[in-house]
Amino acid sequence: MDKGRPIGVFDSGLGGLTVVKEIKKILPHEDLIYLGDTARLPYGTRSGETVIKFSFQDARFLLKKKVKCIVVACNTASAYAGSRLERKIKIPVFGVVTPAIKKARSFSKKGKIAVIGTRGTIISGAYQFLGIACPLLVPLIEEGEVKGKLITQVAERYLRPLKKKRIGVLILGCTHYPLIEKIIQRVVGKGVSLINPEEEVVAELKNYLTKNKLLNQSKDPGKARYYVTDLTPNFQRVAEMFLGEKLEGRIKKVSIE
Amino acid sequence: MDKGRPIGVFDSGLGGLTVVKEIKKILPHEDLIYLGDTARLPYGTRSGETVIKFSFQDARFLLKKKVKCIVVACNTASAYAGSRLERKIKIPVFGVVTPAIKKARSFSKKGKIAVIGTRGTIISGAYQFLGIACPLLVPLIEEGEVKGKLITQVAERYLRPLKKKRIGVLILGCTHYPLIEKIIQRVVGKGVSLINPEEEVVAELKNYLTKNKLLNQSKDPGKARYYVTDLTPNFQRVAEMFLGEKLEGRIKKVSIE
Numbered sequence: 001m002d003k004g005r006p007i008g009v010f011d012s013g014l015g016g017l018t019v020v021k022e023i024k025k026i027l028p029h030e031d032l033i034y035l036g037d038t039a040r041l042p043y044g045t046r047s048g049e050t051v052i053k054f055s056f057q058d059a060r061f062l063l064k065k066k067v068k069c070i071v072v073a074c075n076t077a078s079a080y081a082g083s084r085l086e087r088k089i090k091i092p093v094f095g096v097v098t099p100a101i102k103k104a105r106s107f108s109k110k111g112k113i114a115v116i117g118t119r120g121t122i123i124s125g126a127y128q129f130l131g132i133a134c135p136l137l138v139p140l141i142e143e144g145e146v147k148g149k150l151i152t153q154v155a156e157r158y159l160r161p162l163k164k165k166r167i168g169v170l171i172l173g174c175t176h177y178p179l180i181e182k183i184i185q186r187v188v189g190k191g192v193s194l195i196n197p198e199e200e201v202v203a204e205l206k207n208y209l210t211k212n213k214l215l216n217q218s219k220d221p222g223k224a225r226y227y228v229t230d231l232t233p234n235f236q237r238v239a240e241m242f243l244g245e246k247l248e249g250r251i252k253k254v255s256i257e
Numbered sequence: 258m259d260k261g262r263p264i265g266v267f268d269s270g271l272g273g274l275t276v277v278k279e280i281k282k283i284l285p286h287e288d289l290i291y292l293g294d295t296a297r298l299p300y301g302t303r304s305g306e307t308v309i310k311f312s313f314q315d316a317r318f319l320l321k322k323k324v325k326c327i328v329v330a331c332n333t334a335s336a337y338a339g340s341r342l343e344r345k346i347k348i349p350v351f352g353v354v355t356p357a358i359k360k361a362r363s364f365s366k367k368g369k370i371a372v373i374g375t376r377g378t379i380i381s382g383a384y385q386f387l388g389i390a391c392p393l394l395v396p397l398i399e400e401g402e403v404k405g406k407l408i409t410q411v412a413e414r415y416l417r418p419l420k421k422k423r424i425g426v427l428i429l430g431c432t433h434y435p436l437i438e439k440i441i442q443r444v445v446g447k448g449v450s451l452i453n454p455e456e457e458v459v460a461e462l463k464n465y466l467t468k469n470k471l472l473n474q475s476k477d478p479g480k481a482r483y484y485v486t487d488l489t490p491n492f493q494r495v496a497e498m499f500l501g502e503k504l505e506g507r508i509k510k511v512s513i514e
Contacts, residue, residue: 150411
């Protein structure tokens with residue numbers, strides 16, 4: 001495997017840009033190829049069968065771009081298709097679910113573990129813990145509702161039942177949730193440790209690339225290329241919200257069906 | 258054209274079942290074929306180019322089922338692809354936009370006309386009137402939030418600016434909005450006439466079939482067949498919310514890409 005090849009990242013949409021942001025921070029010399037399936041997002045409301053089909057199309061697109069490994073940034077894709085992709089794709093595949101489970105277990109002395117996610121992620125059962133589906137959080141966050149009364153009200157409604165369960169650890173099982181981390185922390189209480197799967201998967205990725213001598217040896221900052229399946233009207237605003245910076249470089253619309 | 262053929266109806270998802278409900282009421286002897294593109298909903302957040310592509314795939318599926326005409330139940334599909342479909346499809350195509358515009362104009366003595374819809378419907382400009390995009394209403398309604406504090410709060414936020422504009426007519430430019438008609442009426446005031454495009458398009462359809470002697474001559478109740486592109490976890494509950502009854506008959510998952 002050529003260590004100079006880019007790392008591939010795919011997501012149902014633009015939320016996976018949080019993973020790109022984390023890779024840029026932790027592995028600044030790596031080149032990146034990002035695919036957001038914006039023509040068919042969200043994955044979180046679809047059946048497992050459809051999410052698996054879409055995820056394989058996403059992965060095959062990245063394979064054609066000659067990436068050295070693939071990060072599945074979308075929790076729902078990772079939950080339904082993660083292990084299948086690992087088995088069938090010939091290069092290493094890193095889903096967000098497994099590293100988050102490991103991290104959560106390392107905190108298990110703190111109390112019970114729970115996870116919040118899309119309906120798909122929770123139904124899949126991939127996260128093996130007490131799960132609560134929070135379907136309204138994604139649309140609210142995509143509309144820029146990351147603080148204020150409305151999002152707080154909805155978060156409280158979903159999360160309040162957790163307070164009676166005495167949980168010690170809560171996995172933020174969707175790329176969008178870290179954007180409202182403070183609100184979530186306030187609702188569940190300071191004592192609960194929040195796990196961000198995006199950080200965990202990038203830590204695992206770094207570990208793997210280091211051990212297997214696959215780190216890019218360049219001294220220059222890595223370059224990122226972005227592909228989407230639809231340039232939606234909302235695209236720029238939402239992308240920059242997740243990436244935390246202006247979206248530089250080439251953004252190209254592609255068809256992957 | 259064989260008048261015994263079914264009427265085709267397509268929508269981005271399940272909201273178009275309100276049109277099926279209306280056809281069953283107004284044209285009870287007609288057979289129906291419904292296609293909901295549940296694997297790729299919502300259309301309201303996508304680009305025009307993608308909505309046009311998806312709409313033609315939907316229409317072609319119905320053509321293969323030998324329908325006598327096609328009703329485009331989705332406002333966004335109708336707004337972006339309606340006139341293109343009318344030109345290129347060899348059978349009559351009825352979009353929801355044009356009949357709603359006609360009806361609104363007939364009320365124009367009442368004051369200015371405004372329309373609410375998805376971001377796509379409003380950006381398209383198809384509804385030629387003052388438009389307000391209400392992107393959070395669809396996800397809220399799909400989650401069953403059709404009454405109470407949350408939906409009222411969001412509706413007020415979107416609709417309050419209309420009060421200063423002294424509108425007389427408001428088009429409910431999305432299949433989902435009639436489900437919260439009472440809330441909308443309360444927020445904009447009793448004096449504003451609300452137009453429901455689903456009712457208008459079915460009135461136009463009946464008119465056309467009658468004039469052209471294309472009404473089904475059967476004395477039996479019409480049969481409906483339902484196709485979706487994904488059997489989503491939420492499917493049954495949402496479908497029955499829009500249809501207002503148990504979903505009877507055959508529901509089949511199909512691929513239309």
